[in-house]
Amino acid sequence: MTSQKVREQFLNFFKSKEHTIVPSAPMVMKNDPTLLFTNAGMNQFKEFFLGNTVSKSKRITDTQKCLRVSGKHNDLEEVGKDTYHHTMFEMLGNWSFGDYFKKEAIQWAWELLTEVYKIDKDSLYVSVFEGSNDADNLKMDQEALDLWSAIVPKDRIIMGNKKDNFWEMGDQGPCGPCSEIHVDIRSAEEKAKVPGASLVNQDHPLVVEIWNLVFMQYNRKANGELENLPEKHVDTGMGFERLCMVLQGVQSNYDTDVFTPLIREIETITNHKYGKDEQTDIAIRVIADHIRAVAFSIADGQLPSNTGAGYVIRRILRRAIRYGFTFLDTKKPFMYRLVKVLGESMGKAFPELKEQYQLIENVVKEEENSFLSTLEQGLVLLDSVIKSSKDKTINGHKAFELYDTFGFPIDLTSLILEEKGYDLDVEGFEKALQAQKDRSRSASETSKEDWTILLEDAEQEFIGYDSLEAKVKLVKYRKVSSKKDGDQYQSVFNLTPFYAEGGGQVGDKGYLEASNGDVTYIIDTKRENNEIIHFSENLPKDISGTFKAVVDEKQRRRTESNHTATHLLHQALREILGEHVEQKGSAVHSKYLRFDFSHFSKVTTEELREVENFVNARIEGHLPFEENRNVPVKEALAQGAMALFGEKYGDTVRTVRFGQSIELCGGTHVKNTGDIWHFKITSEGAVASGIRRIEAITSDAVKDFYFKNNRTLFEVKDLLNNSQDPVKAVTALQEENAQLKKQVEGLLKDKAKNLKSELLNELADLNEVKFLAKKVDLDAASIKDLSFEMGQNKENLFLLLASEKDGKAILSCYISKELAFERNLNAGTIVRELGKYIQGGGGGQPFFATAGGKNPAGIPEALEKVEVYLK
Structure with missing residues (x-):
């Protein structure tokens, strides 16, 4: 049975049980501050489990794209080493929101597995929660045990502990006992030797969990206590890849048609055969798995980067690259060639x-090229560490610096050391890594109290499209504490004019005014689990009162102006650059807008001018705002509305139209494009390969822009003796300056050349280092050139050169790369510390950095103090 058929049969089975089939939510989370990625099928339904929203369908089924690489659910380091863990995977699921419960969930699961998929009943085991003797003091799930006992023999029912058979959304929230279904696909001979029951949950590659039936009946409070949910729910998740393994009669997920097309392509590209060598097989499995995670993430709008979700994606991709680099001899980019194969196998x-x-x-x-360059640099630095080592054990802190500062993978470091007969101080590395994690965790640590409910069963209503003021009551609130923001309060109102951050648009600010005139400032508004949450530094004194909620109108109007401009900009880019242009992200603030879009070359100055003119023509056209808040999504798309990849849309959507521009959008907008006043692009550049970014301003910001530019023009004309043609006058000055600059550069080069020989002769030997600290009569650029030229002539070079220009002091520190690494020296840190002597500061890279200050008199002391870093 093909994987496509497996997926179809699952969805159709539950459709026959009156479930509504819904599409997968994006794998990259957009409106859940607690998660970077969808890591379970239930994530997109949290609002239903929490009771914040009532689902239109009581029964739902889907296949959900999931990613587990960080936090509690972290399978990354297992991927490739075994045959059943993955980063990105599909979760087949069926859901009941206050409808059916354990009986139907258990009966239908058994029916689907044994009657539809025809899996041998004798190969299946089930587990039931056995209860707990801890603070929760939970009883055994007798109901599930009785239901399973009527279906399967007792020797195939396993009592499971809290770790395996009690599922929790997180530290707080809905939770409950669960029943797992495991399958034993070993040979008959192996089954006769060892009973399958003894291998359940023992990480056996051929006795694996296939389906988890979660019965949500409790809510975990902040203090750890459990309370009964008002409604009971069912949340099931079945591993699609594992199911395909069982149904296709193979003993590895990677032998199913989910992965075999990718593996065949990897074999062709690398000239390494799968199934011949264990280490090669691990590398091929890692690559086949990771390209799926990376490709799906990018398709959902998440590009690799150095922070947040983007960092996770970059880490996954780099893990695959280094496995190829180390075990498959791939020294050139190759993973991008797998994208086409993936699209052909999973594109339907x-x-x-x-x-x-x-x-x-x-x-x-692009990412492959960048990381392969990093690996080459890391290999050189690692080689210098090995050469400078006094024994056969490499310092763990050195390995951590190589990993942390230069991005060189620790497993690759360990492998190379092993090949060369060296040991790694693993304990030292782990200690340095843990210290970094502790610092990061401490900085981001947040604690949330339980919600204090003031109004039971109150439904929240957003009225911010039509009004910026409203009489409101607090429905609930909670205190949130973090090291970053301190103590804050989050509150929910029965109705609110405040727009919650979403779709790139910032959340509203404003205030609550009590009847006695007391004011509570709303500093931000966000959405969590489909609730609009208002942030404030304190709560009103009388939380049971009625308040006037007022949105900061000035900020809202400016934000609306920028948001509408992004729609017109999107239309302009598609019209001028081509219909391949698609929005890849946006940020709409009150002061500016940012718009990311797909395009494979730099946007020319002429094209940018055309884009500006296009948008401004629509502004001058005074196009009216047209919206429809409840359009069936298919109808909206048929009308030509633009939908964004990576966004999840409901059955009905809101359409926003200005002339020929029509998009699906939940943000706020001006009533007429004339309200924007004017549109001005301030920058254009690359974000990643194939992704460009435009930043622009509108309205009051444009007025300020032109006012400042006009004032600058008059100041320039005044400096040019009120020349009638300032452009011509400046051009003449530039030409004259270029000639003089050329002459000065020639003189400086001659001066630096003579100085270089002089300084090389002055180098002192200090602790096996070529050392010099001296004041020179050169500018910063010439000092940098001179330092690097000297570095080419001398190894183990440490320079601190100082100069004085226009009453300002400059310190430049150069350290040979190998020396910086071996001695744990950092030029940036050194100049920052020496900068205090010249009453300034600076920074740079570990091997070259510059500081500037306003006290040239401090230069001699700085030159004197630098020696301490080599002693």
Whole structure:
């Protein structure tokens, strides 16, 4: 049975049980501050489990794209080493929101597995929660035990502990006992030797969990106590890849048609055969798995980067690259060539892979080139560490610096050391890594109290499209504490004019005014689990009162102006650059807008001018705002509305139209494009391969822009003796300056050349280092050139050169790369500390950095103090 058929049969089975089939939510989370990625099928339904929203369908089924690489659910380091863990995977699920419960969930699961998929009943085991003797003091799940006992023999029912058979959303929230279904696909001979029951939950590659039936009946409070949910729910998740393994009669997920097309392509590209060598097999499995995670993430709008979700994606991609580099001899980019194969095998179920193919391929290739360059640099530095080592054990802190500062993977470091007969101080590395994690965790640590409910069963209503003021009551509130923001309060109102951050638009600010005139300032508004949450530093004194909620109108109007401009900008880019342009992200603030879009070359100055003119023509056209808040999504798309990849839309959507521009959008907008006043692009540049970014301003910001520019023009004309043609006058000055600059550069080069020989002769030997600290008569650029030239002539060089220009002091520190690494020296840190003597500061890279200050008199002391770093 093909994987496509497996997926279809699952969805159709539950459709026959009156479930509504819904599409997968994006794998990258957009409106859940607690998660970077969808890591379970239930994530998109949290609002239903929490009771914040009532689902239109009581029964739902789907296949959900999931990613587990961080936090509690972290399978990354297992991937490739075994045959059943993955980063990105599909979760087949069926859901009941206050409808059926354990009886139907258990009966239907058994029916589907044994009657539809025809899995041998004798190969299946089930587990039931046995209860707990801890603070929760939970009883055994007798109901589930009785239901399973009527279906399967007792020797196939396993009592499971809290770790395996009690599922929790997190530290707080809905939770409950669960029943897992495990399958034993070992041979008859192996089954006869060891009973399958003894291998359940023992990480055996052929006795694996296939389906988890979660019965949500409790809510975990902040203090750890459990309370009964008002309604009971069912949340099931079945591993699609594992199910395909069972139904296709193979003993590895990677032998199913989910992965075999990718593996065949990897074999062709690398000239390494799968199934011949264990280490090679691990590398191929890692690559086949990781390209799926990376490709789906990019298709959902998440590009690799150095922070947040983007960092996770970059880490996954780099893990695959280094496995190829180390074990498959791939010294050139190759993973981008797998994107097409992935699209062909999974594009029918997930069309975004085909539609975003070119973008995914370009981004992956660029990332590969960048990381392969990092690996080459790291190999040189690691070699210098090995040469400078006095024994056969490499310092763990050195290995951590190589990992942390230069991005060189620790497993690659360990492997190379092993090949060369060296040991790694693993304990030292782990200690340095843990210290970094502790610092990061401490900085981001947040604690949330339980919600204090003031109004039971109150439904929240957003009225901010039509009004910026409202009489409101607090429905609930909670205190949130973090080291970053201190103590804050989050509150929910029965109705609110405050727009919650979403769709790139910032959340509203404003205030609550009590009847006695007391004011509580709302500093931000966000959405969590479909509730609009208002942030404030304190609560009103009388929380049971009625308040006037007022949105900061000035900020809202400016934000609306920028948001509408992004729609017109999107239309302009597609009109002028081509219909391949698609929005890849936006940030709409009150002061400016940022718009990311797919395009594979720099936007020319002429094209930018055309874009500006296009947008401003629509502004001058005074196009009216037209919206429809409840349009069936298919109808809206048929009308030509633009939908964004990576966004999840409901059955009905809101459409926003200005002339020929029509988009699906939940943000706020001006009533007429004339309200924008004017649109001005301030910058254009690359974000990643195939992704460009435009930043722009509108309205009051444009007025300020032109006012400042006009004032500057008059100041320039005044400096040019009120020349009638300032451009011509400046051009003449530039030409004259260029000639003089050329002459000065020639003189400086001659001066630096003579100085270089002089300084090389002055180098002193200090602790096996070529050392010099001296004041020179050169500018900062010439000092940098001179330092690097000297570095080419001398190894183990440490320079501190100082100069004085226009009453300002400059310190420049150069350290040979190998020396910086071996001695744990950092030029940036050194100049920052020496900068205090010249009453300034600075920074740079570990091997070259510069500081500037306003006290040239401090230069001699700085030159004197630098020696301490080598002693």
